[in-house]
Amino acid sequence: MKYLFAISTVAIAAAGAVTAQDQVVNIYNWSDYIADDTIEKFQEQTGITVVYDVYDSNEVLEAKMLTGSSGYDVVVPTGSFLQRQIGAGAYQPLDRAALPNLVNMDPDLMAAAAAYDAENEHATIYMWGTTGIGYNIGAVAERLGEDYEVDSWALIFDPEIAAKLADCGITMLDAPTEMLPAAMNYLGLDPQSIEPADLEAGAELLTQVRPHIRYYNSSQYINDLANGDICVSVGWSGDVFQAQARASEVDAGVEIGYVIPNEGALQWFDMLAIPVDAPNADNAHQFINFIMDAQITADITNYVWYANANLASMPLVDEEITSDPGIFPTEAAKENLWSSPVYNARTDRLITRLWTTVKTGQ
Amino acid sequence: MSSPATPRKTKLPFGSFLERILSKLGLRGRTLVIAIPTLWLFVFFLVPFLVVAKISLSEAMIARPPYSSIWNWDDGVLNLTLNFGNYLFLLEDTLYFAAYMESVKIAFVSTVFALLIGFPMAYTIARSPDSRRNILLMLVILPFWTSFLLRVYAWIGFLKTNGLINAFLLATGIIDEPLIMLQTDFAVYVGIVYTYLPFMILPLYANLVKLDDALLEAASDLGAKPAMTFLTVTLPLAVPGIIAGSMLVFIPAIGEFVIPALLGGPDTLMIGSVLWNEFFSNRDWPVASAVALVMLAVLVVPIMILRKAQAASEGASQ
Known part of the structure; x- marks a missing residue:
């Protein structure tokens, strides 16, 4: 009987997951651009189901953003594309109160990214390279x-x-x-x-x-x-x-x-942003905050070999990566970027x- | 291609009541049958077509959606702004004409090859004994059960520098250096001919299978050699099948985007990739729409007229 009860609870929970709007988050990210366990960990921690799609050019993303009603909650445009799409009214301002992990971010890099998005109002850095x-x-x-x-x-x-x-x-x-x-x-x-x-x-x-x-x-x-x-x-x-x-x-x-x-x-900076018509904006904030967790960002960098802008994650990133001038350029090389x-x-x-x-x- | 001369009147058992209502409304069963495809075409062809036509007359801007509205309602006044500049722009730059011509060329050559390969296959299937015919037809249709995209990707595996074909040719000593086949026009032709071959074979088969053996026997009785019989009897009778198959290959091949994008080289210029560029790289939906509509006017309209003329001549000869 207990067993049956457990099953029916699960069934109700599952039905709830389908109907309740706040149980899904739709991510649209670049191909080959996340650690193999990131999504799994997010789902475990929050119970939110992740629907994950990929693209390989900013132009494709931009067409979806400018069409509107893309259905995505989190997207990852590159800086200059982000700026134009903000101009077209494609993104909503981030709710900073929902993103406590913003304190982890490198102020210098965020300032550099603010060139595309004044005061980082709409986006935070995902990875850069x-x-x-x-x-x-x-x-x-x-x-x-x-x-x-x-x-x-x-x-x-x-x-x-x-x-x-x-x-x-x-x-x-x-x-x-x-x-x-x-x-x-x-x-x-x-x-x-x-x-x-x-x-x-x-x-x-x-x-x-x-x-x-x-x-x-x-x-x-x-x-x-x-x-x-x-x-x-x-x-x-x-x-x-x-x-x-x-x-x-x-x-x-x-x-x-x-x-x-x-x-x-x-x-370039690839930025996490939330479309203005995102169906699950709250979950999108949860996802972005999760990504800015020091360990999670470090895991992604260790997997995809892109530099992140998360100061707190640096001690957790493999030495092999932080010391590679191709990923974290030397001061001299930075001058020519x-x-x-x-x-x-x-x-x-x-x-x-x-x-x-x-x-x-x- | 033939239509029944007189529509047969069959009374469906449950239909009499329905029929009476419909006839009161001035509708007959036939109208209703035609209404469904008409509605389908209206919703899925005419409406999207009009939307594209509307966008082609607007102006590109950075907004959501990225074009201006062609009308606005202002204090009871309807203002209509039609921007024909997008069409004029297509004439200014030779790129568009070149892309149209290149698309026609690739589609035409592919159609010819599909015909050369497809005709013997269709002929063999049509001439096979009944027991084997279904198996052969099945083999033609079977690849459709896997995704088209996967099959194109499979060709990448065949054609690439370290791919199967090069590995085989190198191993057997036929060549010393790997051939560069992928990212060339050759690969595009292979991809298009391969993909659209069934569309050539099936209408040809449907035509050839109706070929009356008595005609062939008569030709040979009158002393025609097999080649002569083929050229003067089989081929002329197969013309409707050839035209139908060629249309089914030629028309979609012109607008093909996926195959040249995956197998073609950067210099493979087809109208599909020009459209992509206008739409995605330039964010210029109005010009992209104009390109699409001009393609319709320049390519599809003459084909439709040709088709009509052909149907008329067939009707006259019968």
Whole structure:
């Protein structure tokens, strides 16, 4: 009888979970961007069911946010995209009282992120990283000589060097607002410039190396680098480190390195935010607060190899990660990092058009 | 393609009462039967079409949703603002024309290959004994039971540099260097032909299976060689099947986005990826809508006219 009673209680609880609105939270995050046990731990601790979806480009997220009624409660836009979407009224202000773990956050980095979101009103930092070069150490040494030091964008943007690497595969992110500034940076131009002449110069350089580029994609390169299908990628720091980890798991002789080029690199912040029409805003706050827990953030960084902005978590992050200049850049390297400006519609159209020209020759 | 000359009047046992009510309303059973698909087309084709047409006449802006409203109600005055600039913009930049042409080319070549591969398959199935025919048809349809996306991903495994085809060719010593097949137009053709092949085979089969053996026997009795019989009897009779199959391959292939995105190279320029760029990278829904509508006008309308002309000529010859 007791047994039966227990079953009926469970049944009621389960029915309650389905009907009660506050028992679900819908997360929309980047692919390969969370520890394997984070969601499980959150569900255990709070009893809230997590529905977890992924994307691999800010543009896809933005289309959903601007359409509205996406049904998501927590999303993770990158800074400059966040800023524009806030301008369109896509996000609600965070309720700071519901986020006690905000005290864990690094004030300097939060101040830097406030450039996109005044006073951090709508978002908090999830992870941050750089857009640099991931490469197959053995394959590059084989083609450029053992002594060649990979420390510059020249690896990709110097047509002569790129030509030597073309046969083993160079790839770029399919993200024009990251690739054009990188090319401008290599040319000695201001990577934050929105001058058409500067952007066109960047596009011209990208067109010159175009014959040596295998593909433009923002998620496929992780596996391809790890498997040795390609050997040089412009990629996001943590993704390259994930490729490195996968390569060493497979142990087929592929060794992957990541470098922030001397000339500089884009530094970006991915921000946790709550859409204005989130169906479960309270649960969303609970989830964001949970993520800002020192141990949870440390677990994610240890898993995805992206830097976080959580000071309290630093002692819990593996030494191997905190000491890696590719993840936590040195002071010298930090000086050359730039952040992405917000482009107006006209510049956006120019950038997309230039990017199409680069990719297709049209 | 033939319609019954006179609609047969069958009285359903339970239908007489219903029929009387309907006829009082001026409706007949046939109207009702047609009403369901008409309603379907209205809700799922015409309404979305009008929404897209509306967006194509608005202006892009940073808001939710990211375009302006084409009408507003102001003190009892309805203001209608139609922005035709999006259509004019398509003429300014050669990109759109190039993308349309490239899409037509890829779709056309794929259709030809699908026909060349599909025709012998359909013919073999149609000529097989009944017992084997169902199994063969089953084999054509079977791949549909797995997700289309998974099957395209499987092709990545075949075609990639370290993939199965290269591994086989290298192992057997046919090539020394791996062939680069993935991220090329070749891979797009393979993907499209593979995916749409059943759409070519099934209408061809349906046509060829009706082919009267007596006609073939008559041709051979009159001294025609098999090749001659095929060219002068089988092929002309198969034309409706060829056209139906080709349409089913050609039309969706033009707008194909997934296959070129997964298998194609960056220089594979198809209208689907141009639409994607307008929609996602430029956040310009109005121009994206204009691209879609122009595609409809430029490609689908002529095809519909052709179809109508063909139906008319068939009707005339019967």
